[in-house]
Amino acid sequence: MISLNPESVDFATLRKLWQGGACSLDAASLERVATSSDAVGRIVAGGATVYGINTGFGLLANTRIPADRLSELQRNLILSHSCGLGDALPRRVVRLMIILKLLGLGRGYSGVRPVVIDALQDLLDRDAMPVIPAQGSVGASGDLAPLAHLIAAMMGEGRINIGGEVLPAREALARLGQSPLELGPKEGLALINGTQASTAIALDALFMAERVFSAALGAGALSVDALKGSIRPFDPRISAVRGQPGQIRVAAAIRKLLEGSAIVASHAGDCGKVQDPYSLRCQPQVMGASLDLLLHAAGTLTIEAGAVTDNPIVFADEDNAISGGNFHAQPVAFAADIIAMAMCEVGSLSERRTAVLIDPKMSGLPAFLTDDGGVNSGLMIPQVTQAALVAENRSLAFPASVDSVPTSAGQEDHVSMAPISARKAAQIVRNVAGIVGVELIAAAQGIDYHAPLATSPRLTALHEKIRTLSPHLVSDRYWADEMAALQSAVLEGTLDNGDEALLTVTSG
CATH class of the missing domain: 1.20.200.10 (Fumarase/aspartase (Central domain))
Structure with a gap:
């Protein structure tokens, strides 16, 4: 088991991970994730307008979203961005995408809850790779479509490949004993903003x-x-x-x-x-x-x-x-x-x-x-x-x-x-x-x-x-x-x- 320290990443370790090495975030990373999540909670409670937490996205950044619709905002973000086309990325690339996303989130600057880390880690541990179309990202604002397909699968949308068998995502999650992920404030944006698809490929x-x-x-x-x-x-x-x-x-x-x-x-x-x-x-x-x-x-x-x-x-x-x-x-x-x-x-x-x-x-x-x-x-x-x-x-x-x-x-x-x-x-x-x-x-x-x-x-x-x-x-x-x-x-x-x-x- 490779202990992932996002603050000290080396090429040789990345190669081992690409070759299939098992891994998980280290304790310090998990602590940083929890601290960052608590900060988002305080920002929401304070009522300040912050992009991506309680606003729309892109050109809609000036639209304030009421507190009772923040969960809906994050879910719609993922669904609307799940629009890739083309052949599915190889499973080894998807696996590396997940690892890179864990590394980025593990730095503690993204505001996601520990439950999100757990859901990503479970995909790795169970060899359950979301089916992600290769086409649809222009590499800013991050790899939106590929990462959206990754997260949509965790929410029960799309498809998941478990050890070579492709299943509807909701059925696959049930087989894994998981419930579909429900996103909190900023989590959707934290998960689909990023260069993890480009970097993994x-x-x-x-x-x-x-x-x-x-x-x-x-x-x-x-x-x-x-x-x-x-x-x-x-x-x-x-x-x-x-x-x-x-x-x-x-x-x-x-x-x-x-x-x-x-x-x-x-x-x-x-x-x-x-x-x-x-x-x-x-x-x-x-x-x-x-x-x-x-x-x-x-x-x-x-x-x-x-x-x-x-x-x-x-x-x-x-x-x-x-x-x-x-x-x-x-x-x-x-x-x-x-x-x-x-x-x-x-x-x-x-x-x-x-x-x-x-x-x-x-x-x-x-x-x-x-x-x-x-x-x-x-x-x-x-x-x-x-x-x-x-x-x-x-x-x-x-x-x-x-x-x-x-x-x-x-x-x-x-x-x-x-x-x-x-x-x-x-x-x-x-x-x-x-x-x-x-x-x-x-x-x-x-x-x-x-x-x-x-x-x-x-x-x-x-x-x-x-x-x-x-x-x-x-x-x-x-x-x-x-x-x-x-x-x-x-x-x-x-x-x-x-x-x-x-x-x-x-x-x-």
């Missing part, structure tokens, strides 16, 4: 990107050996004189992966090549730059995971609630777009290496890596699939964060589009996993042509993993299932590069 993309990046490092090194490429471009002195930290790390990783290769040794002293193509030679420069961007995104999203992002913010020590704009998800939008661009380039480089591998003029290997060309097409068309995914990624990589469509009759006149940035990033990462999967097949085939010379011990282990999913190519066969298996293995982290220290974008 972006973190999901980043955690997948870690795995894909690791596999891409292994694929790149394997391709270097399959092509009898030079290891001189990975000399640490080259990267040191430039000084970019990601470049230094990637060059070191590739050197380590190739260490002990008999193929490298076979052409170390007498190699006719002067320079390799950029897709081989410039891996530290391109992959390193991507790594630096992923690190930056990780820092931003880690801060956002423990942030207070609802509105107004309750300062219990003064019985005061101040309206602001922490719900604006611009930091998340930029971080997600950075992930998208970084991983787009990882995929582009991988496809180019595959193109070199299948081109006999560039590789010195059989055309399309098949011995009986003409009758067999070999890896000709899997590389076309790579090209299609690369083209799709380039289109998706255009940043959504530079766009804005005003909403709420102009009151919300600049929005972040963070959920769109995050969903695009996640799709790019999945596409890159497919691209890298094809390169792994091609590089493994290239290595086979150098037998009995063996690649390095680390790359031999990777080669063996590839061969459990994709046997050596003798003649043409049905490719789609193998490619899908490689893509899944990359996303699941089972085709890592063989060194745990290189598996995380946050390792030093």
Whole structure:
């Protein structure tokens, strides 16, 4: 059980939570929640007009709501905002949304009652994930529609997925032994204001990107050996004189992966090549730059995971609630777009290496890596699939964060589009996993042509993993299932590069 301290959130813990680690708020957080809730009670009793507590919302902020209708106000807020469309968010993303909402509320600036925390915690403990449509948020005032669907399910509206079985929310709550949640003053607004949907989707993309990046490092090194490429471009002195930290790390990783290769040794002293193509030679420069961007995104999203992002913010020590704009998800939008661009380039480089591998003029290997060309097409068309995914990624990589469509009759006149940035990033990462999967097949085939010379011990282990999913190519066969298996293995982290220290974008 991971004890959540919202005032001290780190990336490694977030990764464990994404992987399914059980968690709950620590005692200090629960105490802060109770204190903040008491402050809202005093504000209501005092009769002051405070946005979101006893007023309408958005353009209706100047409409005062009588005390006997405050509960109705909160319920209507949730129902009116439950208007998402599209496919449901993955269960792991919804779970992370709930955890992030607990972290934000646990800071003690939102004014919700402990019973709300209990209801959210029960969803986690019982593996009951509300069904949340992916589309409908512009990332300000928070992720309104996705979070509204989350809370509506707790109120008995919508649907809940219990361990894979989707039920009407009221029926699901009954099965769980829960009563529908009734919201108090400010609670509806506290629960749907916030960046938890955008941040959860972006973190999901980043955690997948870690795995894909690791596999891409292994694929790149394997391709270097399959092509009898030079290891001189990975000399640490080259990267040191430039000084970019990601470049230094990637060059070191590739050197380590190739260490002990008999193929490298076979052409170390007498190699006719002067320079390799950029897709081989410039891996530290391109992959390193991507790594630096992923690190930056990780820092931003880690801060956002423990942030207070609802509105107004309750300062219990003064019985005061101040309206602001922490719900604006611009930091998340930029971080997600950075992930998208970084991983787009990882995929582009991988496809180019595959193109070199299948081109006999560039590789010195059989055309399309098949011995009986003409009758067999070999890896000709899997590389076309790579090209299609690369083209799709380039289109998706255009940043959504530079766009804005005003909403709420102009009151919300600049929005972040963070959920769109995050969903695009996640799709790019999945596409890159497919691209890298094809390169792994091609590089493994290239290595086979150098037998009995063996690649390095680390790359031999990777080669063996590839061969459990994709046997050596003798003649043409049905490719789609193998490619899908490689893509899944990359996303699941089972085709890592063989060194745990290189598996995380946050390792030093």
